[in-house]
Amino acid sequence: MRPTFGPGTWDQVDVPLLKGYLRARSAKTQGNREMALLSLIWNWARGEGYTTLVWPAAGMERSGWKNKEKPRRMRVRDEIWNAIRYEGDQVLHDCMDLASATGMRLTDCITVLMPRTDILHLEASKTGKEAEWDLSLSATLPDLLARRRALGADHLMLLSTPDGRPVNLKMLRYRWDTARERAAVKASLADDGQSVAAIRALFLRDGRKRAAQKSGSLEEASDLLQHDDKRLTERHYGAVRKLKPVA
Template sequence: MYLRHGAYYFVDHGGRWHHLGRDKREALRRYADVATVPQAVSLGAWMDRYLREIVPRKGQRTQRDNAAEMERLRSVFGDMLPDEVRPGDIYRYIDARGAPTRANREIALLSHLYTQLIRWEVVEHNPCRGIERNRERPRQRYVTDEEFWAVHDIAAPVLQLGMRLAVLTGVRLGRMLSLRREHVTDDGLMVPATKGGRPLLVEWTPELRDVVDGLERLRAVASVYLVARRDGQPYTRDGWQSMWTRTRDRALAEGLIAEPFSWHDLRAKAGSEAGDEELLGHQDMRVLRRHYQRAPRRVRPNRVER
């Protein structure tokens, strides 16, 4: 707190001077109010609270993504006060970002931050509301059977079984790596519910039973995890992705496939070829049809007659 021209001021981390009044006792009271909520000084401080209190409730991958996204947001908005951010500032960020999809994710995170700020009674309005996001085109990469087996046949045994499990069940990678032996039931493979959904019981087929039994045989010791290393320990997401990327890139280098595809594209292959639209667990079938059904649609031609 500083005395300047007969009045008391508080200077925040951004160098801004806040008038506290001329009466010292009243100025001290106002200073105490400011000092007890240091996060209110800048949006960057509230970002820190969001990372501490909100992000840990999310999935591990989302936590990593949010941490990276928040650092980009911090570099632009971190020194601003929460109520200083205007829609024009957000549009300038989107235009300058240069990565349309990532910009959308970052502004979505900023919007959720402001939702929390409203709940924490820091601001009354969300400047992200009504912002027009970049248009995103659904990914169209469809993995053919030939491409699938070309990568499969040069992969390590555990990766081969994982690839087959992904296409048979459509299970996401994070969910697959978290499957435990208790999820192997008499009636089928129980896939735990995602947020807001219900568990899926994937009924046994000879192919699915063969994959699950194969995963059991690979381990040298017992494990609570269905997909595990030989020592019974679970794979990390990064470790699995590294193994996958090396194998996929080898297939590219050897000319076995012409274009790369991601592990997530295997989920789209499962959705494209599923005989049951419930396989991927979407409550809104429009998500399935827009993002996961990528195989060419078979249609009959018209007849042309004289």
């Protein structure tokens, strides 16, 4: 940010300067995210009295001043997901199962509380929306819950390491990167270049995308991801309208 903003003052920041930053940013989508964060910081600063100026791009959401984004559309194929899962440990298995069964974001996976019954309750960290899942209806989550209860860890989170520590994003990132690379090497040794590319293109957060794609309908996927608009589910998570032939 320093080459663009330097020692600039509040009044020197305008839309052309912001657009110049976005043009110079190599990671275009990430640049948009950084602008969103900067606007939050700016408005916080207004509330604290550091500036009285309005965010320069306020009201320009529909003007197309940010970098154009193309949704990352891909199918999370079972064989690719399972190839990575096979190389992981139980901590990674549990997180992958939880994310792909419930559609939770990773931050929610590591902070959701262990339920006292079979009903898992979540207040989403990003939206504040509440949801419940009956774990007895899942093919994989009852085993996760049974292991967690047998562990008897002191912390309250559902996900746990075998030695009783709560799971954090750093732990998951290391485990995922390691398992994904091992799976990619195996696919490379099998001379399966297509699978290598698909494995390396997958992220742990795609468990949420996988949950949407495995849902029975677009409506079910939208409900699972707690979206108010089904178009968001369809556009960003690859959930498709499953239609029935009429003849």
